[in-house]
Amino acid sequence: MPAVPATSENLDRAAALLRGGGVVAFPTETVYGLGANAFDARAVARIFEIKARPAFDPLIVHLSDEAMLERVAQDVPPAARALIQTFWPGPLTIVLNKRAMVPDLVTAGLATVAVRMPAHPIARALIERAGTPIAAPSANPFGYLSPTQAAHVERMLDDRVDCIIDGGSTEHGVESTIVMLEPRPALLRHGAIPVEAIEASIGPLARELSDEARPLAPGRLSAHYAPHTPIRIIGDAARVPESERHGAALLAFRSPAAGYLDARVLSAAGDLREAASHLFEYLHELDASGAVRIDAERVPMDGIGIAIMDRLQRAGSR
Numbered sequence: 001m002p003a004v005p006a007t008s009e010n011l012d013r014a015a016a017l018l019r020g021g022g023v024v025a026f027p028t029e030t031v032y033g034l035g036a037n038a039f040d041a042r043a044v045a046r047i048f049e050i051k052a053r054p055a056f057d058p059l060i061v062h063l064s065d066e067a068m069l070e071r072v073a074q075d076v077p078p079a080a081r082a083l084i085q086t087f088w089p090g091p092l093t094i095v096l097n098k099r100a101m102v103p104d105l106v107t108a109g110l111a112t113v114a115v116r117m118p119a120h121p122i123a124r125a126l127i128e129r130a131g132t133p134i135a136a137p138s139a140n141p142f143g144y145l146s147p148t149q150a151a152h153v154e155r156m157l158d159d160r161v162d163c164i165i166d167g168g169s170t171e172h173g174v175e176s177t178i179v180m181l182e183p184r185p186a187l188l189r190h191g192a193i194p195v196e197a198i199e200a201s202i203g204p205l206a207r208e209l210s211d212e213a214r215p216l217a218p219g220r221l222s223a224h225y226a227p228h229t230p231i232r233i234i235g236d237a238a239r240v241p242e243s244e245r246h247g248a249a250l251l252a253f254r255s256p257a258a259g260y261l262d263a264r265v266l267s268a269a270g271d272l273r274e275a276a277s278h279l280f281e282y283l284h285e286l287d288a289s290g291a292v293r294i295d296a297e298r299v300p301m302d303g304i305g306i307a308i309m310d311r312l313q314r315a316g317s318r
């Protein structure tokens, strides 16, 4: 299924598909999502089928306005209102108590629902035209690299979806940050919004989850976001012996090194936001290069750099 441009006509067609129980891939400011009407359990079941996603892994529900929030969540605490005020629309997902209307399949049987209002104009226009909250995981097979371009979705999911909307390359390149607020504020996934920004708004977030909360965020599974090619995390590629470069590919932070089969530089300027926006794109390319291994250089652990290292570590741990 070739991707189509986000013309008004195509958005109307995609919105009608969503209303009719279809599954549509669309761009967000983080990664491409695979969406279905969040109130339609049969449509949502197709998402799990297409992604081969285990049923214990709940989906994020995407909204186009705050009125939609009231249709899926309840008991919204003041801290959530503060975060919504500051970070929506944008790449922050908040876990709230769900309403009964939201099918158990969406939330994997949890009493909570994860919600976010994307900042991407195409995503918002699509949800608005569909007139219903849209449940959408990243548009990749479960456990594999996330898609940051329509072509990635075409390659990975092909004819299994009803429509792919092309919105070019995504801005952030890593997924939304996920927080829960009750029983106490906690970080469930590092993402496009740095933790420090959230803490500046509502105070400290717990980082270590209690055992019962841990399985709620499979994005935290140790092996996730992974290419088929093994990944090794390294310091400076210039220090890797020549013999080890042969046949391997390099995902460099600021500068390439000779002797690798193939190489990409995340950001020559050392800009972490630029690096994040290229992360999955370059991993997709290097995964297709025929290399026996991908050497990925560490990036500085600040701001969105923490989310980059989080993805690399999970990608490298299988």
Ligand code: TXA
Residues within 6 Å of the ligand: 028, 030, 031, 032, 033, 034, 057, 058, 059, 060, 091, 093, 095, 107, 110, 112, 113, 114, 136, 137, 138, 139, 174, 175, 176, 177, 178, 188, 216, 217, 218, 219, 220
């Ligand atoms: O940026 C993003 O968040 C992208 C775009 C498409 O919006 N979506 C995305 O979805 O990354 P996905 O399915 O790949 O990751 C959703 C994560 C999962 O790790 C899931 O467990 C967690 O959100 N999650 C969903 N509902 C939850 C809940 N009720 N409690 C705790 N975690 C939840």
Ligand code: MG
Residues within 6 Å of the ligand: 137, 138, 146
């Ligand atoms: Mg995902």
